[in-house]
Amino acid sequence: MNxxxxxxxxxxxxxxxxxxxxxxxxxxxxxxVAVILIFVLAFTAVLSTGTNVEQPQNYPILAIILFLVVYIALLYFSFVFTIRRLHDRNQSGWLSLLMLVPVVNLFFLIYLFCAKGSEASNNFGPVRATSAWEKVLGWIYIIIIPLAFIFGIIAAISAPAYQDYEQRSQQIQMDQQN
Structure with missing residues (x-):
């Protein structure tokens, strides 16, 4: 190929x-990258407005605009990556609009992670080789997703139990003082 x-x-x-x-x-x-940028923007916005975080009207307009820019960039790249993933399945990028439908987007994301791509060239080009760093970072992400889900469930179960424990221990302390 020339x-x-x-x-x-x-x-x-x-x-x-x-x-x-x-x-x-x-x-x-x-x-x-988006999370790091958002934390930096939030930190600088809080520093520039003082310590009163409860009043969002004190945030500088530039910080709000930069938040929106970061969010729009993340949304754009999310669609780009989804379109490329759909192309690997030899499907139209228009299906990426399913990411905008609540609940459907969760199942669509699972589909994108699990469905195998075309093994040969398709309408969208030849198979793209996955570099070593992509394999490592991809596996880290794939492992983090279920762990975050499991820890979220554990936190949802344990938080009310801990609050109940605190209330009972405070009640016992009050009873002992009387």
């Missing part, structure tokens, strides 16, 4: 394909 017709795969472009691990890795990486 160099003038050879296309370069840009991961941030909706053209091309993403395997399951590439999809997980790039989604995880974009989420990490």
């Amino acid at each position: 160099l003038s017709t050879q296309s370069v795969d840009h991961p941030l472009s909706p053209k091309g394909r993403f395997g399951r691990l590439s999809y997980a890795a790039w989604t995880f990486l974009s989420s990490i």
Whole structure:
């Protein structure tokens, strides 16, 4: 293949394909970057407004605009990665709009992580090789998702139990003082 017709795969472009691990890795990486940016913006906004966090009207308008920019960028890249993942399944990128439908988006995300892509070239190009760092980051993300779900369930169960324990211990202390 000569160099003038050879296309370069840009991961941030909706053209091309993403395997399951590439999809997980790039989604995880974009989420990490967005969370870091949001924390930095929140920290600087709080520092610039003083210690009174309860009054959001004191936040600088620039911080709010930057929050929106980060959110829109994360949303855009989420759609790009979803489109590329759908292309790996030889499906139209328009199906990525299912990510906007509540509840359906959860099942759609599970589908994207679990469904195997086309093993040969399809309408959207040849199979994209998953680099080593994408494999590592993708597996970390895939492992973190169920762990977060399990810890969330444990926290939801244990928080009311702990509150009940606190109330009973306070009641016992009151009874002992009387």
